[in-house]
Amino acid sequence: MEKNPIIALDFSTTVEIKEFLAHFHQEQLFVKVGMELYYQNGPEVVKWMKSLGHQIFLDLKLHDIPNTVERAMKGLAALDIDMINVHAAGGKQMMEAAMSGIIAGTPTGRQRPKLIAVTQLTSTTEKAMQKEQFIETTLLESVLNYAKLTQAAKLDGVVCSALEAEKIKDQTNDQFLCVTPGIRPSGEASGDQKRIATPENALSLGASHIVVGRPITLATDPVAAYHQIKNQWNGVK
Numbered sequence: 001m002e003k004n005p006i007i008a009l010d011f012s013t014t015v016e017i018k019e020f021l022a023h024f025h026q027e028q029l030f031v032k033v034g035m036e037l038y039y040q041n042g043p044e045v046v047k048w049m050k051s052l053g054h055q056i057f058l059d060l061k062l063h064d065i066p067n068t069v070e071r072a073m074k075g076l077a078a079l080d081i082d083m084i085n086v087h088a089a090g091g092k093q094m095m096e097a098a099m100s101g102i103i104a105g106t107p108t109g110r111q112r113p114k115l116i117a118v119t120q121l122t123s124t125t126e127k128a129m130q131k132e133q134f135i136e137t138t139l140l141e142s143v144l145n146y147a148k149l150t151q152a153a154k155l156d157g158v159v160c161s162a163l164e165a166e167k168i169k170d171q172t173n174d175q176f177l178c179v180t181p182g183i184r185p186s187g188e189a190s191g192d193q194k195r196i197a198t199p200e201n202a203l204s205l206g207a208s209h210i211v212v213g214r215p216i217t218l219a220t221d222p223v224a225a226y227h228q229i230k231n232q233w234n235g236v237k
């Protein structure tokens with residue numbers, strides 16, 4: 001089956017979203033609702049997106065004390081979403097609490113959303129990590145450490161750069177999700193992203209999902225950009 005890239009809907013109004021989605025007619029998509037959209041529009045935007053038949057990754061990157069995260073997750077799990085995330089830096093106990101909240105909040109008969117944890121943001125370089133976070137390992141070691149902690153907390157996988165996916169799969173297991181933003185088709189501006197990969201790289205390195213925002217949302221022809229990335233991600237020549 002063909003895999004859909006996850007489109008990061010980094011817009012702030014439903015008017016912009018409507019305009020963007022109209023290009024795709026009735027095509028079923030996997031979309032990411034992030035902080036910008038959710039903070040302006042709340043749960044209604046998620047419900048609306050779901051009513052259109054799209055799969056949803058709710059990217060709110062929760063990071064707080066375990067009790068707060070558990071209670072927030074319980075509420076969010078009542079929304080019909082497919083994936084949600086936390087920051088692995090919140091620790092194992094926080095991640096376990098997030099999972100408990102999700103299990104408690106998922107309505108009976110509905111599959112719970114996948115829960116994944118952000119390792120090191122794809123906008124972070126090794127140098128910045130060492131200098132600003134006082135982590136004295138390589139960036140890859142830090143990502144692997146967070147991935148193993150996430151696995152120990154029994155989450156479904158991590159958010160990482162595609163560049164780290166192969167090593168993560170080696171050190172966890174094949175089912176462990178590696179959801180990878182920082183995707184840039186060759187020649188595309190990287191912007192604030194630092195650890196980038198092309199869709200083809202992500203495929204060959206074993207990423208399970210790719211997240212793509214600006215290369216699609218800012219394209220002159222978003223549908224053409226989406227399908228080109230989708231083909232590359234599915235190994236279609």
Ligand SMILES: O=C(O)c1cc(=O)[nH]c(=O)n1[C@@H]1O[C@H](COP(=O)(O)O)[C@@H](O)[C@H]1O
Binds near residue numbers: 010120121183
């Ligand atoms: O959790 C995320 O989705 C995320 C984690 C990360 O490490 N890096 C990252 O870029 N993201 C998100 O992925 C999207 C990438 O967007 P573009 O850089 O425009 O393709 C943005 O919505 C980010 O919030």
